[in-house]
Structures are given as C-alpha cells and as structure tokens.
Amino acid sequence: MARYGMVIDLRSCVGCQACSAACALENQTPYWSDKWRTKVMDIEKGKYPNTSRYFVPTICMHCDEPACMTVCPSKATFKNDEGFVLVNYDTCLGCKACMAACPYNARYVYDKNDVRKAQEVYGDSAQHSHVHIDKCTFCQDRIARGMEPACVATCPTLSRVVGDLDDPNSEVAKAVSTGLAKPLRPDLDTNPRVFYIY
C-alpha cells in the first residue's frame, strides 16, 4: 500500500486560495464561519523596502505519530489503512482534546450552527449532519477513486504535489530524500507526511 505524502512548494504559491475554495466545496466545510481544513497564511516580514511576503498553505500533516490521536478519549480519531488521520464523526464527543494537542492547528469544531447551515446550503446532500471535530481527510475518498485531493488537483501554481513517500521515484520522495522538502517542527517527533519547500 502506498504511503501517501504531500509536498507544498512555497516557491510558486501566490496565495490565491484556490485550495481553500476547492476543499470547501469538496468537503462542505463551514466557510460561513471562516473555518477551513486548509488555509493560506499571508505573512509580511521586514521593513520597507526590504520587505518580504510569504504565502504558507496550512493543512493537517497526517503525522505518522499523531498527537491528536493519542489524546482522543473516545478513539474517534484513527488512522486508516493509507495512514490518513481521520475522525469518526459519529463517535466524536467534540471535547476538543485533539485540538489542544495538535501542534499545527489543523482542527476546528463543526458546531451546531454549522450543521444547521450545512443543511440549509446542501440539503439532502449535506455531508455533515452532527457536531464533531473536523479536519482534513487527505480527500481519502478521492484517493480511493484514483484522484488527487481537491486542493492538489486544482492548485494553479502546482504548489501541492502528492505521491508515495515509499516510492523512491516519486516526486515527493525525491523532494524529501534530497532535503529540498522539509517537515514543519520536526523537533516534535510527530513525523508529518506533509513537507514544505521554501
């Protein structure tokens, strides 16, 4: 089985937020409450005229050692066969322990208001029918159909690449093994599957 990972290339990202829009539509996330599974930070550094502007997409890192999973009292957070960190919406108590544990701020509450609004917007096709902690699924449902995650598929700057980290010939494995792509906060020993080129 492939060990999927993602490489996010900050050299080409322009912060257009196509990823956020694609994700919101694919996963019916509560954009109305400004909650997103993937966002792009817009960071300014330095004094004029030596100013820099960085765009940094954020997303669940699908850690091999997920801090969110170990703290979950109801075992609602689990890893599926591909190693994607998922939440069982039915058994999630909404206690937010995982949110506190996640060092990457990748989770949010899909709350009562969001559930109501989702019904209003999506009707019978609503994906989320009760309160839970929500997060990126690596679009495992698309992966299962041989498609890339929605954010990757649409990225106009080709800033997101997915592939098998165990396949030495894959673009992601090459970027990681050469040290071009690095994880965020490796010191936390979470072993993220998302890497950044910057």
Added chain:
Amino acid sequence: MSTIKERQVAARQQTSSRDVEWVPSICNFCSTVCNVRVGVKNVNGKKTAVKIEGNPNSPLNRGKTCARGQAGLRQTYDEARLTTPLIRVEGSKRGEWNFRPATWDEAFGYVMQKLQEHQVQPWEMSMVGGWTSCVFYMPLALSFVFSTGIPNIVASPMQQCVAAGHLGNDMVTGNFNFHDEVLADFENANYILFSMTNSGVAAASTSRLVRFAEAKKRGAKVVVLDPRESELAAKADEWLPIKPGTDSAFFLAMIHVMLRKGLYDKEFMINHTNMPFLAVEHQGMVVPMMETNEQGYPTAFYVLDEISGEVRKLPGYSNKNTVDVDGKNLKPALEILKGFEMNGQKPKTIFQYMMEQSAKFTPAWAAEETGIAAATIERIATEFGQTRPAMVDPGWHGARYDNILNTRRLQSIVQALVGGFDVPGGWLMSGEYREKLMHFMQNMQKGEETKVLNLPGMHFPLAAAGKFFDPSQWPHGRPSFAMAHSMAEKAAGRPGVIFPAFSDFGLEEAVEGKLMFKGEPYRIKALLMNAANPVRHFYPESRWKKILTHPNMGLVVAIDIVPSDTAAYADVILPNQNYIEREEPFIYGAGPSTDLAITTRFSAVDPHPETKGTADILFSFAMGFGALDKYMETIASISSYDLKDIQEEVGKAVKGEQTFTKAMRNVSFKYYAKEVGMTPEKLEQTLREQGVLVIEKAEELLEHAAIARHLPVPTPSGRIEIYSLMFANFVMQEGYKVNWDPGLVYFPPKVNQERKPDEFYFTYGKTPTVSYASTNSNNPILMALSKNKEDELMGLWINPQKATMLNIKTGDTVTVENLQSGQKAQIKAFVTDMVRPDTVFMSSSFGTENPLLKNSAGVGTALNKLVPYQVEPIVSAFRSQEFTVRVTK
C-alpha cells in the same frame, strides 16, 4: 491496520465529487476563459452542480482552476438569482429596488411601448456590454446593432483595459486583444520582468499561473516593478517599488542600455522589424521613406543593402526585409555611414534615429523619474539583454495614466529587442489568432475580403470600430455618440479622442441633450445593458448614476444573472441563464491556448424556466424591431456562418421548435464539423467527452506559422514596428501630440509632485478572489475567502512611516480625499511595509451596494467613488490613477 469498523467509517466519508457526472464547460469568472468541468448529481430529484474542476484536457489551464473557478458554481444557487422578468413599479425612481414580476411578453411589450413613447430613434439607443458580451456574443451583439441601426456600444473592458493597455503593445505587434491572442511562455523563459500587473498572473489568471509556476520551480529570475508588494511581487527575486506611473522611464532606460551595449537580437531587428528602414527628418519628425496607396497603406519602403551598397526597395506589407520588390535577396544595413545621400536627402535608418532619441534616457535620468537606483536599472537592462530567453510580461489591465499606451508600447519594444515573439520563452500567439492570420494572408493573396469577425489583430477594430466612426456606414448618417462628441470637442478647440472604440466618451452630454451633430442634438434616450455593471465598473460612480437617473433617459434595460448595483437603475430586468446552465450558442477557439483548439459549453444543470439565454433575448428584440431578416443576413456577412443554415435553424426557433440559442449552436456545430472533418454529431460527442478538441499543436504551428518568421503581423507594414506607423498616421491626421509620438518619448504622470505630508500617490489593483465581472463578489465562498484576508484585500495599504505620523493603525477607518476632484470615500487602513511610503493602494474588487447581494453589499469600498472622469486622447482610456489623495483619520 485499521479495524473493519474504521474502514466502514472511512468509506462513509464521501466527498462532493463522488458519483458525479462531469459536464464540460468554460469558466465565466474572468476573461482567462479556463476550460472546466462541472460535477453534477441528483439531489432531491434535481440535477445539481456540486463541484467544478479544471478540465484536464485543457491546453490552456491544464486541469487547474483558481478560487473563482472553484466557487463559481455557487452563482447558480445565489439567493438573489433573477428568475423572472421584472418591470419597475410605476412611480418608483431608478436606483430604488421596486419592481414587479412580469412575463417575458409583458417585459418586451413594455420595452417597445417605452421606446415609442419617447420616440427613440435607432441612434438614440446604446448597448452597454460587459466582457462576456465581447467574448461570447460578439457575432450576435455586433450584428444586432448593425442590423438595427444602433451605432453605439459601450463595452466595459475597453477604456479600462483592452483599448487602454493592449493598444500600446498592439502598435508594435499588430495584435488587438492581448488576453485572447497572446500567452506568455513563462515556463521556458529564464528572465521575466513584470510591470503594472498583478491581475494578469497572480491575481489570478490560471492559464498564466500554471506556466509561471513552472518558471518559479525551475528558478527563472523574476523582477517585478510595482509600488506595492502584490501577490506577484511577492514571488519576485527583485521587487522594485517603482514610483507610480513611471514604468515607461524604466523601459526607456532599458532600451538606452540595450541599444548601446549591443544587447539586442540583431538578426531579428534586421529581418523582421522596421529598424533598417531609411527615414528622414521632416519638420522635426522622423518620417520613413515610403510609398503609399490611395488608402494611405504603405506599398514600399527603402533600405540600404549592406552587400551591394545600393538602396533597395522592399514590399509595403511583408514579414521580412531580406527580399526586395523584385524578389532579389539582400541584407539591410542597421546603420549607414554619415554623409550618405539619396535624392538630395540625408536619410538614416530608424535604428539610428532610435539611438539618437534614446540618448537622453540614461539610467541616471530614469533613476530620477522612477526612484530606482541607476545602477540597478543598468544591471537589470544588462541582465535582461544577456539572458536568453528573457521576457517582459505582456501586461494586463490598462488605464491608470495618460502615458499607459506609451508604457505598454515601450515594453513591447523591449520584447522586440530580444526577438521574443513566437519563440520559446517569448510571447506566443494563440492558435486561433495564428489561424486568422493565415486565412487573412491567403485571402489577401487571392484578392478576397476577409469577414470582419475573422480579421486578425488590429484589422478587426479598424474595421469593426471604424464602422461606428463613419457616418456614411449608417442609414441615418450618424456615427457613434462617442465619435460625434469627439468631433464636437475638436470643433470647439478642445481635445477629442482619436479612436473612441466602444467608449462612454460623451454619453453624459448626449443624455443631457448637450451633444450636437450637424446642428442637431444627438441624444441618447435608451440603454440596453447586457452583463454590464457600469455603476461599479466605470468612473466615477456619480456619472453613471446621473446618466441613469436623468429625466431624459427614457428606458434602461438590464440583462443579468444576479441583481448588480446597476440593475437597480433599470426599468426592465431580463433574467439570464448562467454559464453552467446554458448550452452555448457557439463553438469558440480555446482562448489564448497556443494549440489551435475549439471548445464550448454544455448545459450542466437545468436553467430556471423563466430565464433566457442572451441569444434568445437579442433575437426577440431583433424581431420586435422588425429586423430579423437583416439580423440573420448581418450575422452571415460578418462571420463564417452560412446564411441558409442560419435561416433554416432560426426559422425553427421562430416557430417555437427550439430556442434561438440552440439554433445558433446548430449552425456553429455544422460549420466547425466541416472545418475539422467530422459530422456535427461526432463533433458534439467529442466535445462532450473532452470539452476541448485540439486541432493542431503549438509546436507544429510554430514550424510553419510563427509571426514575423513566417507571417506578417497586422501592423500597417507587416513588420514588428519599433517606429509606429499608426502613430505617425495620427500625427498626420491630428497634428503632433506626445501621446502618439511614433518614436521614443517620455511623458511623466500628471500628478502633483510637491506633495504635503498627508498627500499620497493613488494606486489600485485586483485581488485573486474577485474578478472583474458583473456581480460575483456576492459569492459566499469568495466573500469568506476575501474576509479572512480583510486587511490585505479590502484595506487601504499605507506605509507605517506615514501611518505613524498620521496616527493611523490597521483597522482604523480613514477618509481618502481625491485632491483633484474632491471625491471622498471611507475605507479601513492596512498599515504595511509592503507599499511605498508616498503611495497608498486599494483593491478594485469591493464596495457593492445593492442590498439584495447579501454577502457583498456594504463590504469594502468601491474604487469608483474616488476616481474622476478623465480620459486620454487616443482611445479615451481612463486616467484612473492620475491624481493624488489626502488620507485623514
């Protein structure tokens, strides 16, 4: 390994795109016209669009689409969707949302009755079109006005963009609409220089972004001239915060350096440009030695052959200078010796004149103008000249300054110096443009006329807009109101506009009854608006509100999808089908795709029963005006479509057997099926499956149909014109003006240089989440994305050096006052080091007012509250940044 239960849980977590049927379409959210596919499925027994993706078969956007492209489907389900014709309630005022639902018959009846009541003559009407009218309905819109005798179209991308910016490039390359005709080959360029653009790439044009991303990943050097650190400037290796409006000085200094250091493609200059042409000075002007025909087109030029040392005569219209009129080969000299005489005159080459003219534009001079160090300018010019392929981005959006056409023209000259047309890493022509050019040349050789809509590049506006300017082309003997106004202004000793194509120049005067033509008032009493939102997209807002509410205005009709700010000023609103609902009336070329390809839209979801396609609305009006036969004849006369096919299919529509949209679609399919050698059914099936049909790949086209190398360009001479013959012609017609100097010239922005501490240069630009279209800022997802970057996207950018002094913090509401016009607006401040201290910036995307647009009404500040009415004299481009502002807390 996960448990069986966990596997079941994962399997239940399905995403929107599962089990959808993908229907090919074309994005309608900006003029990049990306190929997309709409994912639809049954929800509660109703075909519903749930996801949009880029079409992976697209040679244009390569399967990608931006945030607007993604979120676009929500327009279909906008709460404010117009779903029935509306008629203004008797006694209510334009601007008030006070309408009653009506049937289509009632609405059409009302229109006809009002036209009669106000005795509106054909020339007293004007169409007002948004960009979608141009891109998707050109054959129908042009034919409609030609056949009904309406000599007026105001089109909203023209003064803001297409005429304003592109026309400068066009003077060099002969193109017309750069959006559609040119795709920059970023991915093969090693050095890319951008000026006055954010919209064209990073904010966001997907077809350009996918190519730019390849360049960034490969490590191409990127230099961006911009007073603020835009999304694009953020990606630059060197961001040069240039003083607003002085980019032309930067380009002139580049030309100065590149010419003097020999950093240009000499072969290209000699073979394909007018640099080797002999010219003389006449009354202070450089004039090429040439012969012309009765219409003023050149029939011969002269060069000095370096091999024989003789003066040789070159054909007037050609792509190369190495064969003379007798078919003999030669090598034109770029420079000729001092003392050379011919017929008693002492000619030099255009190249030599350009050397002379550029002498004063030194990097040190440009440093004074631009605020960029001379050493930096010199270095960038040198790097640019030494790197191959190097490219100046073609630019996007014009307007802003009186000198915009000159700026865009100079950047094209820089591109010409490195020979960067139709070569890897250069400006690549679209497949469709190339095909038009080839057909045009074939027709010319056969002595046959080319139909207006098939004319390549500049030939198209010269023919199409030319008709609006020529009184003799209309049965009533009147030109467009814009041309009439220009004539009146000139007669009164004021500056007119040479080429007011699809412009609003003089509209206010015409409505007020102040415009005179041949001693009679030339009035405008009725407006028919299609996907246009002039209350937001023209300058200033107050002008259009005045025009629309003027008592002389007898009728305002708006065709739209959701109620725009302008729709609130209509008398009749006609609800339109949107892009994922309708079957398109035509097959189109695939935008600026460098492959020759065709595409169209398929209906993804059922349109609301009471909405109509634009084709149906225009045909209904044509019938109402008793002009149906003429309408069909005109469509056939300006396009490739067969009149008999049109009559047959439209005949069925008249009988109610199909829509007019379907009728035109059938005609279009029949035509293209023949072109590509398929049956219409097979073509339909192919396009339904793939969305795009590639007919010839770019690589193959470039082998035999590259501009300059194989094909002449649509400039007057067929060459890349460093010296502009079109501008020289303007000098002959109108007398000299710096705006149309055919050589190298600089004129600074007309803004107050002696600024007070709270006085700033004003700049604006585009955000990646909202595009210049009718009312899409109401999109809930896009609005949410905009709001999460509220400071950057909606704020007034002000540098902390000034903000501290003025006690302004991020989030403070400040007043911006235009110190020239007195216009004022309030906006929230965004204090940032990413902008020049002498400059403020705001986005052009917000400030919608119509309360029906629940997501966008009242959010942000509208640009056109601050921009006054001031236009430049060539195309009436808006001088939309040519003023300073005061900022107070």
